[in-house]
Amino acid sequence: LVPTDDVLRFEFNEEYALAGNLNYVVRDFKGQPQAGLADFTEEFGDNRLLLDVSTLSAGVYILEIINDKGENWFLRFKVQ
Numbered sequence: 667l668v669p670t671d672d673v674l675r676f677e678f679n680e681e682y683a684l685a686g687n688l689n690y691v692v693r694d695f696k697g698q699p700q701a702g703l704a705d706f707t708e709e710f711g712d713n714r715l716l717l718d719v720s721t722l723s724a725g726v727y728i729l730e731i732i733n734d735k736g737e738n739w740f741l742r743f744k745v746q
Contacts, residue, residue: 667743672720674743678713680733689732690717694725719745 729741
């Protein structure tokens with residue numbers, strides 16, 4: 667997945683999940699956490715989420731999402 671206009675757009679489909687209840691970590695290809703990213707914003711009030719990645723350098727990253735049950739999901743994306 668490649669962000670457009672420095673924004674990563676994706677869908678998170680989990681029953682009863684709200685963007686405000688999700689924790690996340692963005693890691694570089696070496697597994698190091700990246701700091702300075704804002705919280706998700708919701709697009710159109712549903713499960714489509716936006717993440718501003720303008721502070722990241724070019725490279726491959728992994729978005730790790732953790733819900734309130736401690737379950738993890740992973741999304742790999744590339745910043746150009």
